[in-house]
Amino acid sequence: MMVSLDIIILALLVASASAIPGVFLLLRKSAMLSDAISHSILLGIVLLFFWLKDIHSPFFIFAAALTGVLTVYLIEVIIQSKQVKKDAAIGLVFPCFFALAIILINLFARNVHLDQDAVLLGEIAFAPFERLEVFGRDLGPKASWVMGMVLLLNTSFVGFFYKELKITTFDKNLALILGITPGLIHYLLVTLVSITAVVAFDSVGAVLLVAFMITPAATATLLSRRLLNVLFISIGVACVSAITGYSVAALLDTSIAGAMATMCGLFFLLAFFLSPTQGLITRARHQKQKKLEFSAKLLTIQLLHHENQSEEKSENNINNLLDHMQWTEAFSNKVCKYCLENQWITQKKTALFLTQLGREIAKVVMKKT
Amino acid sequence: MLQLDYTFFLVLVGTLFMGLSSGILSCYAVLRQQSLFGDAIAHATLPGICLAFIITKEKASWVLLTGALIWGALAMYLIQSLIDYSRLKADAAIGVVLSVFFGFGVLLLTLIQKMPLASQSGLENYLFGYTAGLLIEDIYLMAGISIVILVVVLSLWKEFKLLTFDSTYAATLGAPIKRLTQGLLALLTLSIIAGLQSVGIILMTAMLIAPGTAARQWTHKFSVMMILSITFAMLSACIGVTLSSMIDHLPTGPCIVVVVSCLAGLSLLLGTKKGIFLTYIRQQWQRRNISKESILQQLFILANTHNDPRYPHEFDSFRLFGKRPTQQALKKLRQEGLVYKSPPNRWGLSSKGHQKALTLLKKQNTS
Numbered sequence: 001m002m003v004s005l006d007i008i009i010l011a012l013l014v015a016s017a018s019a020i021p022g023v024f025l026l027l028r029k030s031a032m033l034s035d036a037i038s039h040s041i042l043l044g045i046v047l048l049f050f051w052l053k054d055i056h057s058p059f060f061i062f063a064a065a066l067t068g069v070l071t072v073y074l075i076e077v078i079i080q081s082k083q084v085k086k087d088a089a090i091g092l093v094f095p096c097f098f099a100l101a102i103i104l105i106n107l108f109a110r111n112v113h114l115d116q117d118a119v120l121l122g123e124i125a126f127a128p129f130e131r132l133e134v135f136g137r138d139l140g141p142k143a144s145w146v147m148g149m150v151l152l153l154n155t156s157f158v159g160f161f162y163k164e165l166k167i168t169t170f171d172k173n174l175a176l177i178l179g180i181t182p183g184l185i186h187y188l189l190v191t192l193v194s195i196t197a198v199v200a201f202d203s204v205g206a207v208l209l210v211a212f213m214i215t216p217a218a219t220a221t222l223l224s225r226r227l228l229n230v231l232f233i234s235i236g237v238a239c240v241s242a243i244t245g246y247s248v249a250a251l252l253d254t255s256i257a258g259a260m261a262t263m264c265g266l267f268f269l270l271a272f273f274l275s276p277t278q279g280l281i282t283r284a285r286h287q288k289q290k291k292l293e294f295s296a297k298l299l300t301i302q303l304l305h306h307e308n309q310s311e312e313k314s315e316n317n318i319n320n321l322l323d324h325m326q327w328t329e330a331f332s333n334k335v336c337k338y339c340l341e342n343q344w345i346t347q348k349k350t351a352l353f354l355t356q357l358g359r360e361i362a363k364v365v366m367k368k369t
Numbered sequence: 370m371l372q373l374d375y376t377f378f379l380v381l382v383g384t385l386f387m388g389l390s391s392g393i394l395s396c397y398a399v400l401r402q403q404s405l406f407g408d409a410i411a412h413a414t415l416p417g418i419c420l421a422f423i424i425t426k427e428k429a430s431w432v433l434l435t436g437a438l439i440w441g442a443l444a445m446y447l448i449q450s451l452i453d454y455s456r457l458k459a460d461a462a463i464g465v466v467l468s469v470f471f472g473f474g475v476l477l478l479t480l481i482q483k484m485p486l487a488s489q490s491g492l493e494n495y496l497f498g499y500t501a502g503l504l505i506e507d508i509y510l511m512a513g514i515s516i517v518i519l520v521v522v523l524s525l526w527k528e529f530k531l532l533t534f535d536s537t538y539a540a541t542l543g544a545p546i547k548r549l550t551q552g553l554l555a556l557l558t559l560s561i562i563a564g565l566q567s568v569g570i571i572l573m574t575a576m577l578i579a580p581g582t583a584a585r586q587w588t589h590k591f592s593v594m595m596i597l598s599i600t601f602a603m604l605s606a607c608i609g610v611t612l613s614s615m616i617d618h619l620p621t622g623p624c625i626v627v628v629v630s631c632l633a634g635l636s637l638l639l640g641t642k643k644g645i646f647l648t649y650i651r652q653q654w655q656r657r658n659i660s661k662e663s664i665l666q667q668l669f670i671l672a673n674t675h676n677d678p679r680y681p682h683e684f685d686s687f688r689l690f691g692k693r694p695t696q697q698a699l700k701k702l703r704q705e706g707l708v709y710k711s712p713p714n715r716w717g718l719s720s721k722g723h724q725k726a727l728t729l730l731k732k733q734n735t736s
Contacts, residue, residue, distance in 0.1 A: 026461050026464075029458050029460055029461075030460070031458075031460040031461040031463075031464040032405055032460045032463065032464055034464065035408070035464060035467070035468075039571075078637065081637070081645050081648075083582075083585075083586065083637055083640075083643045083644075083645065084582055084637070085399075085402050085404075087402055087403075087404040087405045087460070088399050088402070088404040088578050088581075088582055090404075090405065091404045091405055091407075091408060091574050091575070091577075091578040092575075092578055092579060092582060092630065092633055095571075095572050095574055095575035095578075095579075095626055095630065096575065096626065096627060096630035096631075096634075098571065098572065098623075099572055099575070099622075099623035099624075099626035099627045099630070100623070100627055102497060102572075102620060102623040103619060103620060103623045103624060103627065106618050106619065106620050106623075107616075107618055107619060207412065207467075207468060207471045207472075207475075207571070208468060208471070208472050208475065210464055210467065210468035211468035211469055211471075211472050213464075214461060214464040214465055214468060215464075215465050215468060215469055217461075218457055218461050218462075218464075218465050221456060221457070221461075222455060222456065222457075249476075252476075252480060253480075253483055254476050254477075254479040254480045254483070255475045255476055255478070255479035257472070257475065258472045258473065258474070258475030258476035258477075258478075258479060259472075259476050260472070261468060261469055261471070261472020261473070261475070261476075262469065262472050262473045262476050264468075264469060264472070265465070265469030265470075265472065265473065268465060268469065272451070272454075272455055278455065278456060280454055280455075
């Protein structure tokens with residue numbers, strides 16, 4: 001029981017620590033940088049592992065994070081040479097680093113802690129076994145403490161540079177005019193992403209980190225357009241995915257990180273379909289309503305046009321809608337019902353008559369166009 | 370020690386076919402800026418492979434690869450609809466689909482590993498490729514896919530080319546843009562499937578970016594680029610397979626990826642058309658030329674005020690035009706016989722230099 005609580009706490013820390021920089025990466029249209037960074041830090045981790053052996057020391061974390069920053073720098077150099085587009089530059093650098101790391105693992109570290117599956121998938125379930133002890137007292141898993149520090153670092157960075165981050169994200173030119181160097185802020189952000197990636201690597205592996213960075217942020221942008229709300233929503237979504245993911249994994253006895261990523265995806269899909277402002281279903285319903293309103297107004301114009309004319313009897317008739325408007329019977333019934341409910345028209349058998357309100361509406365619509 | 374045995378040739382032929390198909394599609398992916406699409410599709414094949422195994426309990430590669438194909442296509446469709454129907458940009462849509470599908474795949478993979486009948490299904494070999502396990506049937510499959518890709522690309526050569534470089538124009542000509550785009554993405558998925566066994570899910574993206582990028586640096590002609598791209602991909606497959614069979618424990622897939630990345634890096638530096646090195650030299654040469662021409666023009670204008678085209682001026686007179694030229698540039702011009710120096714530091718146009726300045730100014734006035 002204690003162990004599973006430890007895992008959940010660590011999962012929550014990983015999820016919220018990665019969601020924070022993820023929001024800014026997403027908004028800066030650099031979402032795939034997280035993919036590049038989380039893959040290429042493996043090279044740093046492997047190289048340093050041969051040298052230092054202790055993967056929890058602060059020096060190790062910073063040095064490995066440096067690989068991520070260097071990757072971004074290399075990508076930027078390639079983009080600036082104007083030979084290659086951004087996406088290709090990203091895809092050129094990180095597979096090479098990752099492949100080198102895999103080769104090194106296979107050649108020199110076949111029997112050590114770094115096995116290539118663990119590297120990819122991570123194993124959060126093993127994290128609680130390595131514990132932090134001070135004066136003989138057990139303070140919980142080491143990984144949680146380190147991850148907590150990273151969360152603190154990310155939160156304080158965003159808190160401290162909130163304005164700068166916001167301006168450089170949404171209006172680079174304004175930032176330049178105000179004397180904020182977008183480049184510096186960008187590299188600070190990239191450094192944070194790299195540090196988060198290095199620390200989270202052990203628990204969730206390379207690829208799934210992208211799920212925690214990008215997916216909650218993407219979900220949040222579908223739900224809100226205010227930066228602060230997006231930040232909080234994405235942390236919330238990440239935490240809920242972590243908890244539900246853990247439960248699913250415990251139920252099926254599978255990879256915790258995989259289940260967490262899957263839950264992130266499920267919540268994203270929910271938002272994609274059901275978001276109150278942008279969801280696919282919401283928008284479809286909205287569109288249907290608009291269509292109905294427009295057709296009802298069109299009907300009032302038709303009725304007004306033929307009112308008191310010789311052809312009134314045949315034109316202003318419910319059967320005529322099928323012919324002249326080319327509506328289906330179901331749809332014309334719906335439109336008539338809508339008009340009757342709003343008291344725009346009255347109906348006597350199949351003949352339709354405008355009310356005073358309906359006449360006004362038709363006139364207003366015609367004036368507008 | 371290089372052993373030229375049956376397995377070696379099997380692996381070699383398999384990876385060569387992989388090189389052929391990814392070399393072809395790499396050109397389109399790079400030029401159409403869809404490089405990372407391939408990354409997402411490759412990652413999204415993992416749940417397909419796992420589900421195929423769970424449903425059929427078979428581990429024959431064609432069964433698993435069919436599952437991979439279905440899920441790859443599903444991912445492609447999902448990314449496209451996310452871009453079309455939500456506010457997400459392409460990179461975010463790719464990131465979301467890639468990571469979530471892969472996460473789901475990992476979930477299924479661990480589920481399978483705990484199933485009693487799994488008996489080492491070898492599914493995790495698809496992560497980084499596992500060439501030693503290639504069978505002759507797999508080679509037939511790869512060959513079939515490559516040939517299908519080759520035939521389709523050759524028969525729709527003009528259409529795909531137009532779509533890649535000017536899709537608006539293609540639309541005005543009445544080409545079915547949407548179907549062609551989807552067709553190209555379907556071919557991309559197929560080429561990924563062809564590489565899953567040798568290069569693997571994670572690193573397949575490199576095979577779809579590096580060969581095309583490398584080829585682009587050497588030519589401006591699409592057909593030449595295509596041939597070069599295929600050559601680079603096949604060459605790196607060759608080198609990778611040979612190296613990994615010579616050195617123990619050197620995995621083939623990652624080795625091929627490193628080789629092809631090195632080829633791309635070298636091409637970026639040295640390429641004759643867009644290479645960084647030659648572009649730099651060209652720029653320097655041009656800069657020197659421009660500064661030389663401006664010296665001649667400045668001397669011409671100065672001399673005009675004296676009604677003597679050869680009148681020499683103090684070096685400091687150049688200050689009138691802003692920055693003074695370097696002594697080096699002046700020396701170079703003197704070697705070419707365009708200017709002369711009269712001691713201590715006065716400079717004037719020679720008759721040849723006067724002629725040159727005149728033509729330069731004329732050219733400037735007409736343009």
